Amino acid sequence: MWRDEAVTFQVARRSVPQIWRLLHGVDAVHGLYYLLLHAVLAVRPGEVLLRLPSVCAAALAAGLVAALGARLARPRVGLWAGLLYAVTPLVGHYAQEGRSYALVCAGAAGATLLLVRALHGCSWWPYGVVLALTCLLHELAVALVLAHGVTLLHARVGRRDGARWAAAAGAAVLVLTPLAVVSRAQAGQVAWLPRPGTGSALRLLHAFLGTGGPVFWTCLLLALAALPGPRRLTLASVALPWAVVPPLTLLAVSQLRPMYDDRYVLYALAGAPLLVAAGADRVLGAKSPLVPLAGTLAVALAFTQYLPLYRQDRTLRGRPDTLAAVSALAAREVRPGEAVVFLPAIGRRAKVSHPEGFRGVRDVALEASGPASGTLYGRERGAAELRRALLALDRLWVLAEPYALRSPWYPRNPAERVKLTVVTEEFVPGEPRREFVRDGVTLRLYTRRPATPAGPPAPPPAPPRPGRR
Structure with missing residues (x-):
């Protein structure tokens, strides 16, 4: 399909x-x-x-x-x-x-x-x-x-x-x-x-x-x-x-x-x-x-x-794409319990049509499933809640459409903007680099960006020189 x-x-x-x-x-x-x-x-x-x-x-x-x-x-x-x-x-x-x-x-x-x-x-x-x-x-x-x-x-x-x-x-x-x-x-x-x-x-x-x-x-x-x-x-x-x-x-x-x-x-x-x-x-x-x-x-x-x-x-x-192949890729690379985010939400179609490849995976952004929410791909969390959930992670898989990781793309949806901003600013591609492309979809592992070193401590201030009387 x-x-x-x-x-x-x-x-x-x-x-x-x-x-x-x-x-x-x-x-x-x-x-x-x-x-x-x-x-x-x-x-x-x-x-x-x-x-x-x-x-x-x-x-x-x-x-x-x-x-x-x-x-x-x-x-x-x-x-x-x-x-x-x-x-x-x-x-x-x-x-x-x-x-x-x-x-x-x-x-x-x-x-x-x-x-x-x-x-x-x-x-x-x-x-x-x-x-x-x-x-x-x-x-x-x-x-x-x-x-x-x-x-x-x-x-x-x-x-x-x-x-x-x-x-x-x-x-x-x-x-x-x-x-x-x-x-x-x-x-x-x-x-x-x-x-x-x-x-x-x-x-x-x-x-x-x-x-x-x-x-x-x-x-x-x-x-x-x-x-x-x-x-x-x-x-x-x-x-x-x-x-x-x-x-x-x-x-x-x-x-x-x-x-x-x-x-x-x-x-x-x-x-x-x-x-x-x-x-x-x-x-x-x-x-x-x-x-x-x-x-x-x-x-x-x-x-x-x-x-x-x-x-x-x-x-x-x-066929323009093969969602079964995307699901098989996720089953091979993403371990149960690991977090995944779909960028944008329409990328969830692989999970919806072939859920066996995503069994046990944490869908970080999802708040309610498609049938429960009356939507095709489910209802996602609000922007503020989604930001908190993403910032609490140290390791994250991103399943992205071809255009989603390109710099000119700027989504109108606030939740999609939060995903893009947090992933690009707070995470870096995992080391060793793990990225897979299948049927135009990119599956990439991200890890939390390391904190910037604080540097050596500043020297204490010099004592004041005595002034002239």
Whole structure:
């Protein structure tokens, strides 16, 4: 597990009241997902069940993409689109990660298929329900509503269908409103996101259509060949807004308030293989029974180009960090009873996700655990109390994030400033020097700074010289 998966793992194992309390302060956007994983991990906590919902959701999304292609075009288009979606590396990455993004993709594909069915005479309420659940899994999926609106405008649907869509979509947005209000107060969680530029858009284009080379250019040309023609409901009129509108909307909004990340618009990727498959169908046009086989072989050939990415994605190099390795390092170096301080407090995630490596260790700054305090990583002592606790130590292990020991870092939190100040002013790296770096995290032993020698005693003052009479 890397850090985001570790959050899922430790939050989902809390009780429902503890999860509910946490969501009032942090991570409300993932609340429904945490509750779902709570039920899943109740069977048996572990990495396999943590990731199993994402695997199933990605497989379901591929099937739904195929169903859309078959319904709006013909079976071979559905076959090609579903297979191409399944082998796309970005899909594969989030299919085996314990976060909500693959489930959001399945929900978006299901809502889009239900939209098409409703426009052909089926009930509208399943569309509204699935759309609402998808947005509750991640609120930025609400941009899918805009994509569907563009589809309906292009298809020139009747006033009656337009009103029914507006009612279903409006109900979904209304359900989402309380979550949006709560999560707005938690916007600091994405304060690290930069303002996206042209590079972000190009990177996403390559992620949707291929990492580069002949696969990318072939997919791009086929997608262009599928651009919508007559103003009616076609596969291209559904797929193009789905692939384009959510990313462009989030990129535009992020120019004013950065909140863009590729994974937040992953659900829009499904429109790209549909366009590619529709373009291939238009280019080939033949009715020969060998054409579906030829398209399938082309997808298999593309998959062979992606194999190195898939292999790397399933090694430790495919993760930004490995918290189990950090925990193992602490278990090897820190003895039971020794004191450790996490700088900053978010570094405690290794202990929270893999407590076995920190068993018996004194967490000097911790006042209340995460479940008890309704936080992710626990509540720490106040600045004054923490200073007294640190000054009472002669030996201290510091587990620090990469930036925490650099001189330009100046934390706003008073407790973090106390940690940094006391460690740098009252302690020195232990002798012999003991420092270990693992997955970007530094574990360093500090000992109390020796007192400065007082020097030789001052000579007594000379007796006063007798003055002249």
